[in-house]
Amino acid sequence: MVESIHRPTKLIIHNQAIVENVANEVKRLPQGRELFAVVKANGYGHGAVATAQAAKAGGATGFCVATIDEGIELREAGFTEPILILGVVPVVYLPIVAEYQLAFPVNSLAWLTQAQNYLAKTTLSAPLLAHLKVDTGMGRIGFQTKAEVLEALALIEGLPALVFDGIFTHFATADEAEDGYYQEQHDRFKEILESLPQKPRYVHVSNSATALWHEEELGNMVRFGVAMYGLNPSGHALKESYPLQPALEFVSQLVQVKQVPAGAKIGYGATYTSPESEWIGTVPVGYADGWLRKMSGFSVLVEGVHCEIIGRVCMDQFMIRLPHALPEGTKVTLVGKNGDQEITLQEVADHLDTIHYEVACLLSERIPREYQG
Ligand SMILES: Cc1ncc(COP(=O)(O)O)c(C=O)c1O
Secondary structure, three states: OOOOOOOOOEEEEEHHHHHHHHHHHHHHOOOOOEEEEEOHHHHHOOOHHHHHHHHHHHOOOEEEEOOHHHHHHHHHOOOOOOEEEOOOOOHHHHHHHHHOOEEEEEOOHHHHHHHHHHHHOOOOOOOEEEEEEEOOOOOOOOEOOHHHHHHHHHHHHOOOOEEEEEEEOOOOOOOOOOOHHHHHHHHHHHHHHHOOOOOOOEEEEEOHHHHHHOOOOOOOEEEEOHHHHOOOOOOOOOOOOOOOOOOEEEEEEOOEEEEEOOOOEEOHHHOEEOOOOEEEEEEOOOHHHOOOHHHOOOEEEEOOEEEEEEOOOOOOOEEEEEOOOOOOOOEEEEEEEEOOEEEOHHHHHHHHOOOHHHHHHHOOOOOOEEEEO
């Protein structure tokens, strides 16, 4: 999808907010614990390279991504810090992972056997940085038992191409007030960690929610994701431990303004009928930008006033009811502050009955990202 720069619609990313969110967390970390900025999924929709730069300015010493290609994007942008891929890497791509010095999870004995076979007939340009992933209760990827972890370590020892660089787990409920399940996962990981004959360079368990709300004793690195973008990982459930600053603003402009008579129909399906004469504005944003059809009935801000989205959201445009006539070119705020009002990503998520993570990730590549500060 081509970035549409010749259209009055853009995401404004406030770099300073990211710098400060990261710096505030780095200040709170116990001595010797590093922060890796999670910039997967195009920096949660905010743009990977620019947010990685801002996170680095705030004190991040490494990065996490989901895929090999996301790691390559950072390397090609010039980052020399450690980069950890969080998703499973098919063994056929090990030469690329070695070439770009991307660390990756080792998640099962089956994966190790495949790697063993593959490496027997392949020469690599550099050592492979393996992080053993322990599934303590997320049920996604990783070893489930201590016995499996120890067997994996023994296999890794027999593979000179692999360096045991890290061990980690991921909490399923760190963003909830009830911490019983969190404690169970913590205890399982601690037991496995204590059984290791030697510790790797990185031990890591914390995501944003863990960093914000748990006095986690384990680990020398945190994987700091959504909070670096200024978003509360728990949605409404828990209060931020310190003020997070949202980094993203989504703005557009009115491209047409018209007065319609009572009884006018608006949009596909003619689902909206004006009850009286109204001023209608057209905004050049649609579901192809990630502003979903379900956003109908929500509002955007124009001159500090909430204006309802009426009719169906189209692929590239939607219509709003204006309080009065306004000039074409008037600013429209979909997310962010306008006058003394604000629309947050959390409010968009509430309207869509989802989480802000999903809303941010859906903002499509078509929308230009402008970095300020
Ligand atoms: C393994 C892992 N670690 C860390 C994170 C970052 O989580 P958060 O954005 O909640 O900080 C994620 C995000 O999905 C993840 O999958």
